[in-house]
Amino acid sequence: MSTKTFHNTVRITSIICAILLFMAVLKAPREYYWLLRTVVSIGAVLVIFKNIATTYWVLLFLIVAILFNPIFPIYLYKKVLWMPLDIITGLLFLIEIITNKPRTEKVIIQKKEEKKYRRDRIL
Template identity: 55%
Template sequence: MKVGIQKTVNIICAIALFLAVTALPIEYYNVLRVIVFTGCLLVVFNQKIKKLWRLLFITIALLFNPIFPIYLYVKLYWVLLDVLCGILFLLLVFYGYSSSIKKQRTIKKQVSKNKDMYNVKY
């Protein structure tokens, strides 16, 4: 999956999690589980993500899984989890992909330098 699409999905998940802090109908929270679970699976199966991020998002996927839901009966616990997970999704957008993008830019620069070096006209 392209990094731009993945970042967009992560931002959507973060916004949905931040909206969950407000008082909304129970249907929203059921849809939220599906959105966050799907976003976490996309992160876990992305090849450009480091292992630490994968481990974090596996635990988030387990918490928000819609198949075997985990119920925390105190709203404050869910509010804290929603905010924390939303922040993690945003941190992933800004810091999770930076190393792979920098590597790609460095490789492109090296390739262009090599082309210039061997592109000698006689």
């Protein structure tokens, strides 16, 4: 997988995670929260791999991956406690997308000069 494809995949996954996290504030069935945990933990791991050189992004999303992991879930038992975490985590995904935009490099195209040989001229 090329770097550009990987970055686009992470961006799309981060947008999906943010949308799901903002929707988690509303009333939803129990299965939705299992899906939310799974998608957010996968998204957090992808963001960690994308930003492996930046320590603060790795630490922030490591906390997100631990908090939302579906294998060993952390239960806070009250929706009132989860609501600010969902909103903050959704904003964190959006901030990561905005601050880590892929940089476009300016490519300078030079015209190839035609070689002119005196002997090739037609009189």
